[in-house]
Amino acid sequence: MAKNEASVPKGTRDFLPGEMVKRNYIFKIIRTVFEHFGYLPIETPAMEQVSTLTGKYGEEGDRLLFRILNSGNFLGDISDDEILERNVNKLKSFLSDKGLRYDLTVPFARFVVQHLNEITFPFKRYQIQPVWRADRPQKGRYREFFQCDVDVIGSNSLLNEAEQIQIIDEIFKKLGIKILIRINNRKILSGIAEVIGEADKIIPITIAIDKLDKIGPHKVNEELAVKGVSEKAIHELQPILDLTGSVGEKLNELEKKILLRSGIGRKGVDEMKKLFGYLKTFDLEVDPIFDLTLARGLDYYTGTIIEVNSTEMKIGSLCGGGRYDDLTGVFGLKDVSGIGVSFGADRIYDVMEKMGKFPEDTTSTTTLMFVNFGEKEEIHCLSLLAEIRKSGINAELFPDKVRLKKQMNYANKKNVEYVALVGEDEMKNRLITLKNMKTGDHEKIKLKELIEKLS
């Protein structure tokens, strides 16, 4: 066999034990909070039918889908003419009918429709699985990454929006990450597009104003013009984007003046008022802000949109989501509304690692290690080990009788908290020499005392 270079594909990574322990710490907190709020776990396959995935994420999203090559002699079904035509998009349908999931929301919508009779509404689920995007990797941007989604489907109540904000607040509080939560509503954006007379250009308009704080008003206006938004409309947009004041003041201004003639716009304002009303009654660590320039690209959002960023590190959003009124519609189930947000575990990891947010004890999993002194001692230690494990303490016995220095070194590298030394003396006296690896102290104690101490 030819010698292969050991490598993983672009934008993918291996995780070492030290990293996995920290990743699991993040997953555990997220999962625990999800369950506190009454969400139940599901999983879906890594791959979906291509038809399930395409057309849900906009043109850009379709481009980023990983497709899986069909098996068998798929070229046999294609005529020579079709091959010579070299129409990639047309040929794709012959070559590939499965794709790796791009997110967890669309597969979830498919799941809901497929299992309609097995679930009860409102259906609250969470899902922690990897997704794949054929993006150009950068820092905090991978081709394979884990999303942690929470969604409620089958309820229009804004209570769900409020609950999701609570979940976000609690998770980041528990992780110790400082964040900014921004909220907006697609209906307000639609209303604005409507009143400036460019209702059909809602998507390019939202994408452009999303960049306001990044590239400035001048460049945004340029982009709007390029996308065919009229000069008059751009002019009318300016005072709207310049709105200042408290959440209430902004919403009043929108309701009473700007969106007076837009039914959908006023509905969006109503929703925001109600949502912020709920939020006021919560005791949140971070107060979410109303950001009129927040847009978010995914095509399927129709109401509230939410995005969370780190205030300590420059990296893409850590969490994002929103309400989608008809995502199940394309799978044949009309008028079922859902809302959900997705936590990016990998970016959360990057922030926590960079800012030193991991508690120290997340780096160790073994509490006690027995030194190996030879065959007789091994047998003796094995029975002690069994007792210790039975009482819930993580413990191991070094498998080889090698120099003590090497065994201690192993324990040290692995951040083992205590080392037990049991040789002839200890065996005779039914004692264990217990060494604390942090302080270096050691004492001879009985098994019972040891278990009490480490429990």
Add this chain to the structure above:
RNA sequence: GUGGUUGUAGCUCAGUUGGUUAGAGCGCUGGAUUGUGGUUCCAGAGGUCGCCGGUUCGAUCCCGGUCUUCCACCCCA
């Protein structure tokens, strides 16, 4: 998908204006120290200088391609 950037020991990086044997620190292995690790001292192992091709008497260095990294755009977790 567009433009740029990076790649030398396990890790972080020097270096060679194209010329015999490519270096450091950390780490690793062994010893000082055969029941006490993280300190110290001594010794040692480890590199087709990302991969493929071209130019050249000769390439780790120049040129082309490719993979990878990071960055900006795009988009997003």
